[in-house]
Amino acid sequence: MNQIGRQTVRWLGFGVSGSLTKTLxxxxxxxxxxxAPYPAQCxxxxxxxxxxxxxxxxxxxxxxxxxxxxxxxxxPALEQEKVALAGIIVELVSxxxxxxxxxxxxxxxxxxxxxxxxxxxxxxxxxPSSGSVPAIMDAYTVTSLVVVNGTEKPISVxxxxxxxxxxxxxxxISIQSEDIPPxxxxxIELNEGVFADCAPxxxxxGLVRIAPLVLRSSLPEGAACxxxxxxxxxxxxxxxxxxxxxxxxxxxxxxxxxxxxxxx
Amino acid sequence: xxxxxxxxxxxxxxxxxxxxFPFIDSFLIISPDPGCESPSSVSVRCFDPDGAxxxxxxxxxxxxxPGLIEIEPLLGSIKLEGGMKHAHxxxxxxxxxxxxxxxxxxxxxxxxGEPSVIDEHRSAFFPVQVLNEHSSMLCIVNAGDETSNLKCxxxxxxxxxxxSLSIPARGSRIISLEAEFSEYLQAERGKIxxxxxxxxxxxxxPLTVQLFECFxxxxxxxxxxxxx
Numbered sequence: 417m418n419q420i421g422r423q424t425v426r427w428l429g430f431g432v433s434g435s436l437t438k439t440l441x442x443x444x445x446x447x448x449x450x451x452a453p454y455p456a457q458c459x460x461x462x463x464x465x466x467x468x469x470x471x472x473x474x475x476x477x478x479x480x481x482x483x484x485x486x487x488x489x490x491x492p493a494l495e496q497e498k499v500a501l502a503g504i505i506v507e508l509v510s511x512x513x514x515x516x517x518x519x520x521x522x523x524x525x526x527x528x529x530x531x532x533x534x535x536x537x538x539x540x541x542x543x544p545s546s547g548s549v550p551a552i553m554d555a556y557t558v559t560s561l562v563v564v565n566g567t568e569k570p571i572s573v574x575x576x577x578x579x580x581x582x583x584x585x586x587x588x589i590s591i592q593s594e595d596i597p598p599x600x601x602x603x604i605e606l607n608e609g610v611f612a613d614c615a616p617x618x619x620x621x622g623l624v625r626i627a628p629l630v631l632r633s634s635l636p637e638g639a640a641c642x643x644x645x646x647x648x649x650x651x652x653x654x655x656x657x658x659x660x661x662x663x664x665x666x667x668x669x670x671x672x673x674x675x676x677x678x679x680x
Numbered sequence: 681x682x683x684x685x686x687x688x689x690x691x692x693x694x695x696x697x698x699x700x701f702p703f704i705d706s707f708l709i710i711s712p713d714p715g716c717e718s719p720s721s722v723s724v725r726c727f728d729p730d731g732a733x734x735x736x737x738x739x740x741x742x743x744x745x746p747g748l749i750e751i752e753p754l755l756g757s758i759k760l761e762g763g764m765k766h767a768h769x770x771x772x773x774x775x776x777x778x779x780x781x782x783x784x785x786x787x788x789x790x791x792x793g794e795p796s797v798i799d800e801h802r803s804a805f806f807p808v809q810v811l812n813e814h815s816s817m818l819c820i821v822n823a824g825d826e827t828s829n830l831k832c833x834x835x836x837x838x839x840x841x842x843x844s845l846s847i848p849a850r851g852s853r854i855i856s857l858e859a860e861f862s863e864y865l866q867a868e869r870g871k872i873x874x875x876x877x878x879x880x881x882x883x884x885x886p887l888t889v890q891l892f893e894c895f896x897x898x899x900x901x902x903x904x905x906x907x908x
Binding site: 440442444446448449480481482483484519521523525527530531532533534535536547548549550552554556557578579587588614617619620621624626627628630645647650652654655657 | 705707709711712713744746747748752777780782784788789793796802803804806807809811813814874877878891895903904906
C-alpha cells in the first residue's frame with residue numbers, strides 16, 4: 417500500500433454486513449479547480465480473514481461527480497460468508513497524467529432502517545495526525561474501537577488513554593488488546609475501567625466521562641484504528657473518528673498556514 | 681480546566697459551527713495534546729450568523745485533562761437565523777489539541793469532527809439519503825473577512841439542480857436540503873432516495889461545512905448523525 421502519488425489516492429476504512437445494516441462506499445474524484453468531467457478509475461476492495469481480499473473495478477466514475485456503491489451488491493461474498501466486519505480500501509486513479517487527484521474525498525456510510533451514520537475513512541499516504549480522540553461515556557453515548565489490519569502481518573495495537581488523575585503529570589495508560597491477524601478487523605469494547613479514574617464533568621444533560629484515547633506509537637501503513645461513538649440505547653454508531661499518532665496531517669498544515677495568514 | 685501559566689505553543693485556528701435553541705444544545709469537547717506537559721490555552725471568539733462579533737472567552741487546560749464547555753450560555757442574545765439559534769466559533773488552540781463539537785438533544789448526541797474546507801481550489805461532497813421523518817442540514821461557516829458565494833449542487837440521477845447562497849464574512853448559514861430542493865426530494869414511505877451534494881465557492885473567503893442529519897428516535901425524539 418505504498419504507491420501513493422498525485423494520480424492515485426487511497427482510503428482505508430471498515431464496513432459492516434448484516435441483514436439490518438448495509439454499508440455504502442461513496443467517493444468524489446476531484447482535482448480541485450479542474451471542472452471538466454474527465455474519467456477516473458475506482459477500485460474497491462474488501463478484506464477479511466475468512467474471504468481474503470476481493471476487488472472490483474467500478475466503471476463510470478468522473479471528476480467532480482460524486483458516486484457510490486453498496487458493498488453487498490459489489491461483493492455478494494460478504495453476505496454469503498456471513499462476514500460481519502470487513503476492511504475496505506477505496507482507490508481512485510486519474511487517467512490524466514498531469515491532473516492532481518489529491519483533493520478527492522471518500523465517505524463510508526452505515527445505513528439501517530430509519531438511521532444512517534457516515535464517516536471519512538483514513539487517507540493513506542498522508543502524514544498521520546497527532547492528538548487524542550475522546551472516548552465518551554454518559555447517558556447518550558458509549559464508545560468502542562474498531563481496528564483494521566490490511567497488512568500481511570499480525571499487528572499489536574498500541575492503545576492507551578491519558579490518565580490525568582495526577583494533575584500536571586499526565587500518564588498514558590496502556591489498554592491491553594489481542595493482536596490483530598493479517599486481514600483481520602476487530603471490534604474492541606472499552607471496559608469501564610478506562611473511565612474509572614475520569615472525574616465526571618457536569619453538564620445540563622447530566623454527568624459526562626471523557627477519556628482521551630491515544631496511540632502510543634504509529635500503526636503500520638495499511639492499518640487503522642477507529643473510535644466509534646454509539647448511541648447508548650440502540651448501539652448504533654453516531655460518529656466515527658480515526659485515531660492516529662505521529663506528525664501533523666496535511667489538512668492540519670493547511671489550516672495552520674491559513675491561520676497564520678489570517679484565513680483558516 | 682484550571683491553571684495559571686499557559687505554555688506558548690504552535691497554534692492552529694478552527695472554524696466550527698454550533699447550534700442551539702430550539703432543537704439542540706452544543707458543547708465543545710477539548711481533548712488534550714498527549715505530548716504536552718504544561719497547561720495550554722484555548723481562545724474562542726463567537727460570531728452571530730451575520731458575522732457580527734458576539735462574545736469571546738479563553739480557557740487554560742491542564743495537561744492531559746479533557747474539557748467540556750456548554751455553549752448556550754455563551755451565545756447570549758444571538759438572533760435566530762433559519763429558525764435556529766446558531767453561530768460561528770473561531771477557536772485558536774495548540775496544534776496537538778483536538779476541539780470537537782458535541783450536539784445533544786433529548787434523545788441522542790453526536791460528535792462533529794473538524795469540518796471540511798471549501799475554497800476556490802477545494803470543493804466538498806456529502807452523500808444524503810432522503811427518507812421519511814428525516815432532515816438534512818448543511819452547516820456552513822465563513823472563515824474569512826469577506827463575503828463568500830456558495831454554490832450547492834444536488835446530484836439526483838441525471839438531474840443536477842443547484843442553488844447559490846451568499847455567506848456573510850465571519851457569518852454562518854444552515855441549508856435544509858429538503859426545503860431548498862423540495863421540488864426534487866419527495867420522500868415516499870418505505871423508499872430511500874440516494875442523492876449527493878457538491879459544494880464549492882468561486883472566490884471570496886474560505887468556508888467550512890458539515891452535514892448534520894436528524895432522524896426520529898424510538899420515542900419520538902431526535903436522533904442525530906453527522907459527518908464533516
